[in-house]
Amino acid sequence: MIKLQIVGNLGKDCIVKEVNGKTVINFSVAHTERFKDATGALKERTTWVECAYWTDRTAIVPYLKKGQMVFAEGSPEADAYLNKDNQAAATLRMRVREVQLLGGRSDNNPGTTAAQPSNVATKIPQPVTSDTTEDTDDLPF
Numbered sequence: 106m107i108k109l110q111i112v113g114n115l116g117k118d119c120i121v122k123e124v125n126g127k128t129v130i131n132f133s134v135a136h137t138e139r140f141k142d143a144t145g146a147l148k149e150r151t152t153w154v155e156c157a158y159w160t161d162r163t164a165i166v167p168y169l170k171k172g173q174m175v176f177a178e179g180s181p182e183a184d185a186y187l188n189k190d191n192q193a194a195a196t197l198r199m200r201v202r203e204v205q206l207l208g209g210r211s212d213n214n215p216g217t218t219a220a221q222p223s224n225v226a227t228k229i230p231q232p233v234t235s236d237t238t239e240d241t242d243d244l245p246f
Contacts, residue, residue, distance in 0.1 A: 109181040109199050119169035130158040158201035174207040
């Protein structure tokens with residue numbers, strides 16, 4: 106199995122479609138890399154990943170808006186083609202298994218970060234708790 110993980114910003118609002126009775130959420134994620142070339146000049150390269158998230162859990166849809174930072178993980182696919190100038194080009198696609206909102210500014214309220222819906226599954230580490238209670242009177246501090 107090949108796994109692709111990307112952190113980036115959505116290029117536009119997501120599009121929800123019904124295909125053969127199943128729901129697919131389509132969105133594109135841009136990851137911009139900044140680096141210096143051999144001459145020391147600062148360069149920038151953006152990689153776009155077209156994402157298809159086949160799910161019945163559509164509660165995340167209102168939050169998948171242009172500019173929202175996300176983490177997406179899934180299986181990659183690449184399509185090669187000739188562009189309008191007859192030059193070789195490729196498209197990177199991902200069949201998403203998991204998507205997480207990573208904060209960023211909300212379009213409705215630029216002073217706050219985007220809220221995450223409570224019914225969207227994410228892998229957020231939970232604090233470790235002990236099953237036993239300690240008597241704090243015996244502690245030296």
